[in-house]
Amino acid sequence: MDIFNADLHIHSPHSIAVSKTLNLDSMLDTCKKKGLNILGTGDILQPEWLKYMESNLKRQKDGSFAYKDVFFILQTEIEDLESIHHLILFPDFDSVKEIQDKLKPHSKNILDEWGGRPRINLSPPALVDIISDSGAIIGPAHAFTPFKAIFRQGKFKSLAECYEGATKKLTFIELGLSANTDLADRLESLKNVSFLSNSDAHSQDPRSLGREFNRFDIDNPSFEEILLALKRKDNRKIILNVGLHPKLGKYYNMFCNKCRRRILFKNLKKKVDSIFNQYSLTDNFVIYYSNDPISSRLNYLDQVSKNKMNCPACKEELNKNFKVKLGVSERIEKISTSIDPKHPNHRPPYFNAIPLIDIIRSVKNIKSTTSKTVLNDYNNMIKEFGTEFEILIDVPITKIEHFNQKVSILIKALRNNEIKYTPGGGGTYGQINLDI
Ligand SMILES: [Zn+2]
Ligand SMILES: [Zn+2]
Incomplete structure (x- = not known):
């Protein structure tokens, strides 16, 4: 058995806002500096990127794919009918093409120049069935972010609610940059799935590629071994998740959907009657002051959850009402089944990185x-x-x-x-x- 550092979710220049200089050689360069051994290919369903990968990756005896001395897992992200993003890992190029064929009738952009992350008009359970029937694996990407994620405000509260009968086919969820194991293990329904921490990188910049990764204890860097580790079989496992401290992520804190100010609560020494009209504004924050900030904040979260809380800054500046939305931390607070994390025995440690x-x-x-x-x-x-x-x-x-x-x-x-x-x-x- 050997140790491999793997970042299993990246993109290609065929997704919006991805660096044009992202290619196998520039990725390799960053992998060397960071200490990454295995990388997702990103966007593997996109025809040109697929061709590029197929002509450059060499299949090894153990079934893994390599470019020079970095290994690759064939990977993409897709968006479903519910606007939920999913991460997909494929065993080989045949399964990529098989799935591409099966998804084509359900997508307008899967073969497009800009179809790096295609939209597939299928429900989450239908998608899981198609993907797993072809031997690939799928799980929700950046599961808690306020946009395009399974657990976002107003969407699902558990895996079973979303995937119904297909739930048992899931082996992992991806935490996303603003969550870690301590936050996610407050949801009882996640105790049996493995957690992936991936970068979702849009460039080869070392601040982006590998900013999150998983340390695998496996026999070789192939899809089959990664799958065994996610299922925690035959002694294969993830031994460490590494990721940004959740507070460094882009979606940790609640925010106004229009001006994007973050909402914070601070202690105010003198007694005030109502917290909702005691605040100060900065370019980036709305700060509420209260003599009991903890309960004021809980009260406030209730209103935000019901989509009833307006941003005071937008009211002042634009005289219009825009809603405050929950961040990852507050959404987890609302749907969690315990105040403290309850880590199952199999859960590896999480290293909060910068x-x-x-x-x-x-x-x-x-x-x-x-x-x-x-x-x-x-x-x-x-x-x-x-x-x-x-x-x-x-x-x-x-x-x-x-x-x-x-x-x-x-x-x-x-x-x-x-x-x-x-x-x-x-x-x-x-x-x-x-x-x-
Ligand atoms: Zn995404
Ligand atoms: Zn605002």
């Missing part, structure tokens, strides 16, 4: 994500210590200290879960607060 480039940017106080200084430091650290994952998770702090003390302090705090975050929401990523 991309190394963002750690370096923070300590240098550099906003640009393409700064030469930051990239130089990043590349030097990789040269010195090995891969990004080793630096974040394994390399002794004393070694990093010699290289850069400030970076080492932040990585130590990360490993000890001591970092404070400003939560992301409404499409804006969260941020690290440096006063640790």
Whole structure:
């Protein structure tokens, strides 16, 4: 048995807003730096991307697909009739083509230039049946996000509600950037499925590709072995999920659907009568003040859940009413079956990560994500210590200290879960607060 780091959900330049320079060679480059061994191909149902992958990936004796020394799992994301996104992993090219043929009559864009993530007009159970009949596997993608996800506000509360009789064919759900195991294991109905943490990358940038991944203990990097691990059979398993701290994700916190301000509650010392007219506005936040912020917030969440809470900022600025929507954390709060996570015995640990480039940017106080200084430091650290994952998770702090003390302090705090975050929401990523 061997250890493989796998990021099983990415996209191709045939999806909207994907970098044109994303290709096998640029992916390979990032995999080397990050320490990724297995990558999803992204968008494998799209005809041109399929052709590109088929002519470049070499089938190995063990059944896996390789490009040079990185392994690939044939993968796509699709949207169904309920506007839910699903992640699909395929055993081989024959099953990709078989499924492409079966889905064609139900989709207007599956063969399009821009059909990277096709819309398939089938219900979730019908889709699961078709996919699994052809030997591939499927599960809900970024399961809790406020858009295009199975558990979004106003949609489903459990897997069975959505997939009905096909539920038992599911082996995994994908957590998404704004959730982790502690949040998802508050739902009793998820205790038997495996959790995948994937990047959903739209570029080969090391801040994106591999920002979430799964560490597999399997015999070889093939689809069959990944499937055994998801089913937790023959000693195959996921031994670690790694992903952004949920607060760094784009959809952690509730937000106004129009101005995209995040809604926060803070303590107010003096007594006030009603919380709903005590607030302040900034460019990014509506902050409510209350002498009992916990119960005020719960009260507020009730209203938001019923789709009855309007954004006070939009009312002031546009004199129009726009609704506040639940973020991932509040939606989980509303549909959870326990306050604390109840991890089943099989659940691996979850490492809350921050991309190394963002750690370096923070300590240098550099906003640009393409700064030469930051990239130089990043590349030097990789040269010195090995891969990004080793630096974040394994390399002794004393070694990093010699290289850069400030970076080492932040990585130590990360490993000890001591970092404070400003939560992301409404499409804006969260941020690290440096006063640790
Ligand atoms: Zn998606
Ligand atoms: Zn607003």
